[in-house]
Amino acid sequence: MKEILLSGSGGQGVILAGIILAEAGLIEDKEIVQTQSYGPEARGGACKAEVIMDNEPISFPHIDKPDIVLAMTQEAFNKYTENIKDNGIIISNSTFVKDTSSVSCKVVEAPITSLAIEKVGKDLFSNIIALGVLVGATDIIEFDSLKKAILGRVPKGTEDANLKALEIGFDIGKAS
Amino acid sequence: MSQAFLVQGNEACALGALAAGVRFFAGYPITPSTEIAEILSKELPKVGGKFIQMEDEIASIGAVCGASLGGYKAITATSGPGFSLKQELIGYATLAEIPLVVVNVQRGGPSTGQPTSPSQADVMQARWGSHGDKGVIALSPSSVQETYALTIDAVNLAERYRTPVIFLLDEVVGHMREKLIIPKTPPKIIDRRKPNPGELPYTPGPNGVPPLPAFGEGYRFHVTGLIHDETGFPTGNPEVTDKTIRRLHSKLEDNIKDILRYSEYQTDDAEFLIISYGCSARSAEKAVKLGRAQGIKLGLLRLISIWPFPTELIMSKTKNVHKVFVAEMNYGQVTAEVIKAIGREKTEGILRVDSQLITPDEILSTVTKGVY
Numbered sequence: 001m002k003e004i005l006l007s008g009s010g011g012q013g014v015i016l017a018g019i020i021l022a023e024a025g026l027i028e029d030k031e032i033v034q035t036q037s038y039g040p041e042a043r044g045g046a047c048k049a050e051v052i053m054d055n056e057p058i059s060f061p062h063i064d065k066p067d068i069v070l071a072m073t074q075e076a077f078n079k080y081t082e083n084i085k086d087n088g089i090i091i092s093n094s095t096f097v098k099d100t101s102s103v104s105c106k107v108v109e110a111p112i113t114s115l116a117i118e119k120v121g122k123d124l125f126s127n128i129i130a131l132g133v134l135v136g137a138t139d140i141i142e143f144d145s146l147k148k149a150i151l152g153r154v155p156k157g158t159e160d161a162n163l164k165a166l167e168i169g170f171d172i173g174k175a176s
Numbered sequence: 177m178s179q180a181f182l183v184q185g186n187e188a189c190a191l192g193a194l195a196a197g198v199r200f201f202a203g204y205p206i207t208p209s210t211e212i213a214e215i216l217s218k219e220l221p222k223v224g225g226k227f228i229q230m231e232d233e234i235a236s237i238g239a240v241c242g243a244s245l246g247g248y249k250a251i252t253a254t255s256g257p258g259f260s261l262k263q264e265l266i267g268y269a270t271l272a273e274i275p276l277v278v279v280n281v282q283r284g285g286p287s288t289g290q291p292t293s294p295s296q297a298d299v300m301q302a303r304w305g306s307h308g309d310k311g312v313i314a315l316s317p318s319s320v321q322e323t324y325a326l327t328i329d330a331v332n333l334a335e336r337y338r339t340p341v342i343f344l345l346d347e348v349v350g351h352m353r354e355k356l357i358i359p360k361t362p363p364k365i366i367d368r369r370k371p372n373p374g375e376l377p378y379t380p381g382p383n384g385v386p387p388l389p390a391f392g393e394g395y396r397f398h399v400t401g402l403i404h405d406e407t408g409f410p411t412g413n414p415e416v417t418d419k420t421i422r423r424l425h426s427k428l429e430d431n432i433k434d435i436l437r438y439s440e441y442q443t444d445d446a447e448f449l450i451i452s453y454g455c456s457a458r459s460a461e462k463a464v465k466l467g468r469a470q471g472i473k474l475g476l477l478r479l480i481s482i483w484p485f486p487t488e489l490i491m492s493k494t495k496n497v498h499k500v501f502v503a504e505m506n507y508g509q510v511t512a513e514v515i516k517a518i519g520r521e522k523t524e525g526i527l528r529v530d531s532q533l534i535t536p537d538e539i540l541s542t543v544t545k546g547v548y
Contacts, residue, residue, distance in 0.1 A: 019182070019353065022182055022353055023182050026180060026182050026355055031355070032182065032353070032354060032355055033352055033353070033354055034182070034352065034353040034354075035348075035351065035352045035353070036351070059458050059459070059461040059462035059465065059536070060458055060459050060461075060462040060535070060536050061348060061352050061455075061458055061533075062533060062535075
């Protein structure tokens, strides 16, 4: 069983990233539960998406101790990395996360938001870069499954930009 | 090949309703049920159905009553505050014997309560929410896949027994995404029985249920919330009143075998039993796995139909266990029914009311105290 927690602030596409990751797992015929929580704000409130993947049916639908945490903001990093497993991996968006000293597990740092703006043109591609880093660094699913899931979810006309974002992230993840 | 989708419980409920032949929805959006209305507003027109967003919850169920009498399979979806408002017409539909389904995606109450958080505190409201003695069917699914199939069952049961069916989802199951496999073979559909020539509109059939023609099909009949005889017209006759009230119970209780739905996990050799339902049953199942790993002979009886209450099932399944724990997210609503069935001595509630999902650890820690 793999427990993946994606966190950030509203508007960063964290929940959509959770859904895409879950759909990628479904493509590989895994058992999946995906949940989310967020405040009433459309933008700016803290939010998280949880994805559990397993080969067996999943009973309890929430994460106990995550194997992987994506933290898109410092607030999310401080709040959600506390419970991570000792051999867990954190994907940290270094555009906003400056202090990672509270943890002892592996941290993959990437300036996800800056890369989205500079290399893909808009910060709204951050979530896809983040997914690329996450899958590249952890191999929880195949690249092709993620690619298929992304193409199944993103708006028409944005496919090329999203695939570019995916590759930028994936290369960073692989190199980590 | 069947197709697999990643969908929310609410989405599975909407898709199940469509598959069951529902062609009418009237509602007023409320968290955490809104996705059901949203999806049906898009999908119903595509299959020749009608979606109406009404001015409020009371008008919504009024429209659903009307659509059902017009021959449509009709459904509404709401949450606690809306469920409260609908009670008067749920009572009306019970006595007038109008088939319909009310989905209640439970959130924290009372009143506006905790709008985005889960709860299971409307179990008793489903049973006794409107005044008067009556029978009721209430179902509660634990997964996205089950939500799909059970919504179809809910519509079928409403049609077969001419009664409102309360579909008790909760925020956890309603909002979580899981794999949904929609079977290629179409589901079994039950349609309400139509009257034979000369048959009075409220003459009970062999299963205690009267026939129901659609308005506009050529039958003239009277529908009322007053106690009525077999012609459908009001009467003050005590004998008719007695027969009617008893039949509103017996048409469900005498057919409990057809209505009863439950599942068992690790119960064969269980010495300790957890009874649970809906989202809490997910945590209870995990608690059984963790307990078994510690050598505790623990099992789970998961109620899928809650009303009519499965008293005999619970009596027989608990006969050989030392202790029964009821895990639920309310102040002990099903726990009290279990006590009624098997007594206080071996029953203990594991109750969570802070509108957070009950966890396997807290269930297991109470069980462990009861074991040692």
